[in-house]
Amino acid sequence: MQPPNRYGSQIARIRKALEEQIDQGLFRPGDKLPSERDLSVLFETTRITLKDALLALEAEGRIYCEDRRGWFVSPPRLLYNPQYRTHFHEMVTLQHRQASTRVLSAKSTLATPELCRDLSLPPLSPVIEIRRVRSVDGRVVKYVEHYLIASRFPGILDHDLSQSLTGLYKDTYGYTYGRARFEIYPTAARGMVAESLNLADSSPVLLIKRINYDQNGEILDCDHEYWRHDAVCVSIDSGTA
Amino acid sequence: MQPPNRYGSQIARIRKALEEQIDQGLFRPGDKLPSERDLSVLFETTRITLKDALLALEAEGRIYCEDRRGWFVSPPRLLYNPQYRTHFHEMVTLQHRQASTRVLSAKSTLATPELCRDLSLPPLSPVIEIRRVRSVDGRVVKYVEHYLIASRFPGILDHDLSQSLTGLYKDTYGYTYGRARFEIYPTAARGMVAESLNLADSSPVLLIKRINYDQNGEILDCDHEYWRHDAVCVSIDSGTA
DNA sequence: TTGTCACTCTGGACTAGGTCAGATTGAGTC
């Protein structure tokens, strides 16, 4: 074992070396780092120690990992203000970046007990479940599950669901957004969430649950948004509360 | 090596076993788990594999780790609505839990460039820097750095700073809160942040930066709040935006 | 042009240990 040097530990030494390379612009956002194996040779350590250093940088949001593809330098976080429910594409474009959306599935199903509570529905109510992933500059950053109160959206499954739901709500059903309630907390990606975000199981994500009301204060739907934890900065402006 | 069994992997097997024990109430919030060594013997695996399972549960917020003390079962998350700047103690008490505050340091210093920008101050402006930690039910959950515009708070260092700053602002200076701006994102604890929260370096935390304005729309101060990532659920209610 | 299949590269999962330093504890002292 190497004695602790002026960096305190191997992990800190490697972390700082990589941080410096990124800060100096030798690696640019989106660039791929060398493989864990190559880096462990380069830093004269084992893969486990090296991986601990990579995990530290990942926790900080400086780099991210794609399952079995490699480690990459994180682009700047997307500023996301959930209060203004502008189109995702519009928000991304305003930040001079490129957005895309892919529908994974869309179907009618029965609300879970948790959904019944969140949507104020009686037991066994039907809901429309839409799963989508959204990308910025080609990188998947968000996996969303939308749950729409079925009775309020007749025939919605026949529409193109890769477009903005906000626009569809307004143009087809005459609903505009009123207030909304959010819950935001860090958790881990599992199963389909991890898969859709190209993450390893149990990778950290930021979960944003929202319940959306229409212009008359009636519940419309709720979303479960799973963001790659390094890809977003939630930005909120409160009035006098 | 054991072949993948019906749980998919050792890590998943261990994670699910521990999850079940917690769900069944065999471990209660705040309880200490057996040591990593004991658990690795119990699950017939190595410490590294066992630790991966613990890290997965930590990422999810089910358990948390205190540096060199052990692993513990996470209590329910504290609901935190940053819009209502009620006293921390009041908020915690409303959720039937016990709050405490400890002042780490309080001094006058010069604003960093970042602070000058956030507080709209000219270069080299003096600010009051207050560092505190706040606990819920005896567990440290938040490390905060407050930066007050020095010219607006003459003599504040002579007051008891372990009390609510909101109250002090109002009673001593006649300031009440108006609007505020937040930025919320996951990052890693380093140095004093990690130390104060009893976390290992590079553990995940939720960072909430806020800039606070007074009743007249003038900037008062800004806070950098570092929350243990499993201890909080940010809850927000937006009006019609 | 398209599809497929073998090969390679990657991180994921896993074994089996050791050393180190901070935190805790308990016996003993004053």
Add this chain to the structure above:
DNA sequence: GACTCAATCTGACCTAGTCCAGAGTGACAA
């Protein structure tokens, strides 16, 4: 009762590998 100090417990940090499965690539055949 308070204080000290040594033993012990704990996670942090570290070595040195192996095997596996998914992702990507390039040659080649249909």
